[in-house]
Amino acid sequence: MKAYKEMTREELQREHEKLEQKFQEIKAVGLKLDMSRGKPSKEQLNLTNGMLDVLNSDSDMNSESGIDCRNYGIMDGIPEARRLFAEMSEVPEENILVYGNSSLNVMFDTIARAVYMGICGHTPWGKLDKVKFLCPVPGYDRHFGITEFFGIEMIPVPLLATGPDMDLVEQLVSEDTSVKGIWCVPKYSNPTGISYSDETVRRFAQLKPAAPDFRIFWDNAYTIHHLYDNDQDEILPIFSECQKAGNEDLVYQFISTSKVSFPGSGIAVMAASEANLADARKAMSYQTIGHDKLNQVRHVRFFKDMDGVREHMKKHAAILRPKFETVLSVLETELGGLEIGSWVKPKGGYFISFDALDGCAKKIVAKTKDAGVVMTGAGATFPYGKDPKDSNIRIAPSFPTLEELEQAARIFVLSVKLVSLEKLLEQ
């Protein structure tokens, strides 16, 4: 395939005319497809239906510690749930707090607590003139949403193939006491799908922040969400690396089963040092009398242990893999060699990140919408929704059926081509 930039003006115009006609034909069909959010499909949800059978009126309602899970109490979570999530988070059991159904909620509450109470006895962020967060970009829109909501200034940091640009992170963190945190999705990053290198994890663990209440917000969102059995990313466990560096209070880890069991009815967890958990418990003792322990029981009895979880995740992968491959194959077939976009083939997670020609992302997303395909808003992967190059687009292939996905991907590449041609013609 000839790269667009090698084409003559006439060739570009001919190509645009041909594709525009094709676009209008597809638009006339009136499709309604959605590739906007990392939402599991019905088929994936069905994998967990058996969890609804493990607790019924005849079941033993007690946790292994003998506590009646129907009643009030047990702030930290039942022991068997703490044990399971400890293995998942690669920390000792005593470093786990089990929360409700949403890790986003735990992250929001953790920031909120820093704002009104402060971290480990330090000044509440709400009392400071300026609080800043480092935001590896492209990144997760809902992370950036939380920091924006609390008026925290967000500083973008480039996300490289090895993780955030650590030279820049180390510099910013060490020289400015108003830099209080960084958002990280260390494995199968949202949206680029990359995983942090061992060096990156070690440099994180060895950070020497100017602010004593600086924390790494380590979102293990896709830590067990591999697409392939034999080609998986593994990353160093951050908590033990922090301990080795004498820095165990540096990191909050978050994880949930939203994309393991049921997105609306999963279990969320925070993993952190004893000092950080004591801080969290201080607020929690006023905030609730305990989380939903019956749902903890459901999860533990359904999965049994981490081997059970891993087997379950293979079933998710079997559903997701062909979806990713469908989109990637359309991208490769239709855009390969045109030099109007680039993407990374992820080995896990929920997204494919696409970089269009500069200044084209917004127009491409508008174009696909015009033909009935909703994508994540262009810019959403950057703080304040502002992608300085207007180039990154997040593709979420999980929810549509394979057939819908094929259609949606074809509309997407057509839109990429048209918008790119228009850009080149304008020059």
Next chain:
Amino acid sequence: MKAYKEMTREELQREHEKLEQKFQEIKAVGLKLDMSRGKPSKEQLNLTNGMLDVLNSDSDMNSESGIDCRNYGIMDGIPEARRLFAEMSEVPEENILVYGNSSLNVMFDTIARAVYMGICGHTPWGKLDKVKFLCPVPGYDRHFGITEFFGIEMIPVPLLATGPDMDLVEQLVSEDTSVKGIWCVPKYSNPTGISYSDETVRRFAQLKPAAPDFRIFWDNAYTIHHLYDNDQDEILPIFSECQKAGNEDLVYQFISTSKVSFPGSGIAVMAASEANLADARKAMSYQTIGHDKLNQVRHVRFFKDMDGVREHMKKHAAILRPKFETVLSVLETELGGLEIGSWVKPKGGYFISFDALDGCAKKIVAKTKDAGVVMTGAGATFPYGKDPKDSNIRIAPSFPTLEELEQAARIFVLSVKLVSLEKLLEQ
């Protein structure tokens, strides 16, 4: 029975000697009983076990609106849940937001939001020098805990038989812009069991607060928790009274099924005006992707409607009534006529409030503990844990068995007598 204060010093001493011997005998038994928290008993929890059978792997997972309840989404709650809780809260369906498993959490978050975001566009409370709350006393320790945690100054207001002293409430609310809220448990109040009169509710609805962001925190904790079929308190619905007074933004209502279904795995709800809900949704859209909708489905399919809930509550009452009556009968038999304590016979709720002679509450609670009976800490029913008269003790009869309760009540009255005798002997 002769009132203690009518006794001669010699009679008091003889009585003390006799009772002290009895106390030592009971203490030697080494009992371990708990009347400290409003915790439902195992027998009550069993009433709801059927809820665990309404959802299994073969169930329809959709809400009546066709939404798959296993997946992300639906911030406000599924329509059938909103409808059920609307009837329970006596507001239109659109004035309901369904949250997670704990109304305490919803109240905490509502205060937290006022602190970091402010209410309906007004200055965040965290930016103000002084924020005050009115606290009807005696009241619920966990309410006072939240306001104390956020550094809000608590002003005690006497709780009368008709509700809070409204002359004082009206005066404090109208003259001081730093008074931002009041805690209310309007029906079967915690701990006194009284319900607000129609006049009290109307005067609340017609408040003219100096602060535009003043809110009534109306905790409907025991609104359907009657003890008797034919002798029930009913109170005026606050929301429609507020609407009549042109004051619909004045009140936040909270309710949960913690003492209806399962305390750890119930459903919590906020009911409020459209403006107040819009405010709550603003933070919620960053805080979560939705609450546990499968648990909403469980509740609605199990109870069906408010008639179902009411029938269910009769079963709770059948278990609770004899427990309350056991304690009341021991109080009456053992303390009647002695003039060393007073109590109200509640028609619902979870508590019996006991007022000892001034300066005796702490000693009585310490004494019962000495014999193996844990009571709610004396003072807990007042802001900062400080009962100025050291006289109020909350009795929670729900958790122990009838037999345990009889024992515990006997130890309690014995402790009341001994401490009162000691006080009279000291004079």
